[in-house]
Amino acid sequence: SLVAASVMAAPCALALSKLVYPEVEKSKFKSEEGVKLTYGDARNLIEAVSSGATISVKVVSNIIANLIAYLALLAFINSVLSWLGNMVDVDGLSFQLICSYILRPVAFLMGVSWEDCPVVAELLGIKLFVNEFVAYQELSKYKQHRLAGADAWAGTRKQWISVRAEILTTFALCGFANFSSIGIVLGSLTSMVPLRRSDISRIVLRALFTGTCVTLVNACVAGILYVPRVAKVDCTSLLNTTLSSSSFEVYQCCFEFFQR
Template structure:
């Protein structure tokens, strides 16, 4: 279900209004490497991989540091009114309660699922899956809600993923860095919408 949902959302968010430059697979031309043997190919590949990993790690650290700054600011402001545990994750847990209900989650589980969505968006989907697994093990969430939540969380759509994707794509094609930066937020939103669509199908 995820592939058609991603295709539909991407076409809606960035419709193709001009005539495609490439109309068939035969028109795709990939330049061959200039390496003379396998040893040189391995060496060049390893050097390119180092640049890719460096881009990903540095961007991930930068985005996580920025998110930590925002959460610390929220905690400070919340402490001024007697609520120091304030964070974006808590705010999102309430914001996504109605959306969780629309996708078919039982109302008594909506706050939990909203909290999982907030953790996915702000931190990482793997951490959300770990919490969901523990909830299922402890019986803290209904089976139907757990299934829907699984589809909601099943996507590479966190704030940290923005840094990872931007770093990896920019290192692969530095000349398109501006285009990638322009569309990365739209891709982040579209990817999560696609996950929500698959969750709606699972709810039905």
């Protein structure tokens, strides 16, 4: 799924970027005269390596500084929301929790069943607010619960989501568009072209929105092409031989019997 999502993201990102930021002027890069490559002043390989290493230190330091600043800002916002939530007796109020409510219609439009939408929306909020790696870690926990045959609900919270929801969420999380990446983009691009700092800062939120839409569109396409695998299980022999098992197949068989 991740490989397919990565391949699908390239043409989708190009198409959506043209829609969000249309090219209304004639491009300067349609002819060879418009493409002028500049060459460094290095006279040999050793000088080129040394010059590149010196430049990279500035780029990396700018990325780290911007990343720390934006992560600190996001942590401050979460702390303020948590403090406000405690004042009105709302435990665990955070940006992720707010996103889990705001993004439920988005998850439903992706093709996720409504009962799985709160979990998927929360994962989308984690990906948008923190990063996709933390969101994938949370998704893996839900998958482990499903494979272990855990109960679908633990109180008012779902323990696992359907296979279809897992696949769609995998596609929706496969992207670099999150608030913490704003610092990385600003730090890397502004260090290379410092004169365009204001232009980059102006369109970085638009790029974040476009990147998020790319992953959501990929998830929608995956939902259209998804074909569920219906595995036929001999429930009678399975239950006679593995009564003490807690596998997902046993859960399916028991669920089918009790539904009859």
